[in-house]
Amino acid sequence: MNQPLTLQIEHLNQFYGARQVLFDIDLHIQQGMFGLLGRNGAGKTTLMKTLVTLLPVRKGEVRIDGVLIKQVNKIREMVGYLPQEFTMYGSMTVKGAMEYLALLSELPHATIKRRVPELLDKVNLVEHQHKKVKALSGGMKRRLGIAQALLHDPKLLIVDEPTAGLDPEERVRFRNLLSELAEERIVILSTHIVGDIEATCEHIAIMHEGRLLFTGTVQQLLQAAAGKVYTVTVSRDQVQLWKQGYTVTGMMMQGNSCELRLLSDAPINEAASIVEPNIEDAYMWQLGLHQGG
Numbered sequence: 001m002n003q004p005l006t007l008q009i010e011h012l013n014q015f016y017g018a019r020q021v022l023f024d025i026d027l028h029i030q031q032g033m034f035g036l037l038g039r040n041g042a043g044k045t046t047l048m049k050t051l052v053t054l055l056p057v058r059k060g061e062v063r064i065d066g067v068l069i070k071q072v073n074k075i076r077e078m079v080g081y082l083p084q085e086f087t088m089y090g091s092m093t094v095k096g097a098m099e100y101l102a103l104l105s106e107l108p109h110a111t112i113k114r115r116v117p118e119l120l121d122k123v124n125l126v127e128h129q130h131k132k133v134k135a136l137s138g139g140m141k142r143r144l145g146i147a148q149a150l151l152h153d154p155k156l157l158i159v160d161e162p163t164a165g166l167d168p169e170e171r172v173r174f175r176n177l178l179s180e181l182a183e184e185r186i187v188i189l190s191t192h193i194v195g196d197i198e199a200t201c202e203h204i205a206i207m208h209e210g211r212l213l214f215t216g217t218v219q220q221l222l223q224a225a226a227g228k229v230y231t232v233t234v235s236r237d238q239v240q241l242w243k244q245g246y247t248v249t250g251m252m253m254q255g256n257s258c259e260l261r262l263l264s265d266a267p268i269n270e271a272a273s274i275v276e277p278n279i280e281d282a283y284m285w286q287l288g289l290h291q292g293g
């Protein structure tokens with residue numbers, strides 16, 4: 001009865017007019033939290049919009065829990081979406097806006113009465129429910145965004161760049177909320193912030209220029225960069241030279257010298273030490289592989 005949820009994306013190509021922006025995307029995602037990492041313009045939003053049926057699939061196949069994405073009405077009942085630029089009725093109260101959206105989603109009255117308070121509680125906004133939406137902080141607005149995306153209890157929740165502009169405390173709180181929600185559904189978190197992924201996702205994909213560069217676990221990503229990350233101390237005036245020769249992932253100035261953290265496929269020199277990759281190094285390593293660096 002309780003089969004694990006799956007999202008299957010096969011040979012997905014996506015276009016804006018004649019311009020192709022996604023190339024042969026193959027992804028199988030299971031229940032839990034999944035991180036989609038990539039620079040601005042990598043194609044993350046396009047993929048998210050495709051999954052929530054805002055863009056039609058012209059080439060390839062997508063199934064959510066076995067249901068083909070072409071069954072738009074069915075799919076819309078299964079997905080919840082918090083877009084990057086999320087705005088809500090600013091002069092309504094938090095509770096009022098939720099109820100209004102629930103009405104627009106044609107939820108039955110009895111369900112609205114039960115679910116709106118439940119969701120406000122889940123996202124920790126009960127004490128702010130009578131405030132106007134425009135008076136909420138950035139973090140609270142995002143949490144309200146999540147609450148509205150959960151109104152119809154979706155099996156797949158998609159959150160696009162949710163922590164941009166949040167302070168560190170709000171960011172942690174928001175990530176924890178997503179982890180909780182992923183206990184009973186698939187949550188896809190799209191971000192260019194490596195730390196968001198590291199803290200929450202076991203499985204990840206890296207996108208670059210419309211293609212998947214990597215899919216696997218965070219552990220596998222780190223493993224792929226093992227033995228490729230070095231630290232070396234150089235004098236300040238040599239820093240530029242080193243930056244031209246290597247991908248530098250960290251710099252720490254110490255008086256007249258500087259400790260560089262850098263990526264290299266081959267040993268550098270006796271003074272350089274190999275260190276454990278962190279996720280940022282590992283991400284940069286994948287980008288470098290793609291660019292032939």
Ligand SMILES: Nc1ncnc2c1ncn2[C@@H]1O[C@H](COP(=O)(O)OP(=O)(O)OP(=O)(O)O)[C@@H](O)[C@H]1O
Binds near residue numbers: 043046
């Ligand atoms: N409506 C559109 N029409 C034409 N091209 C578009 C459109 N939206 C996005 N693109 C292009 O598609 C590519 C992928 O953009 P997309 O927004 O999916 O990337 P992203 O990884 O989500 O980046 P960001 O975080 O900046 O939104 C980019 O080259 C972008 O310029």
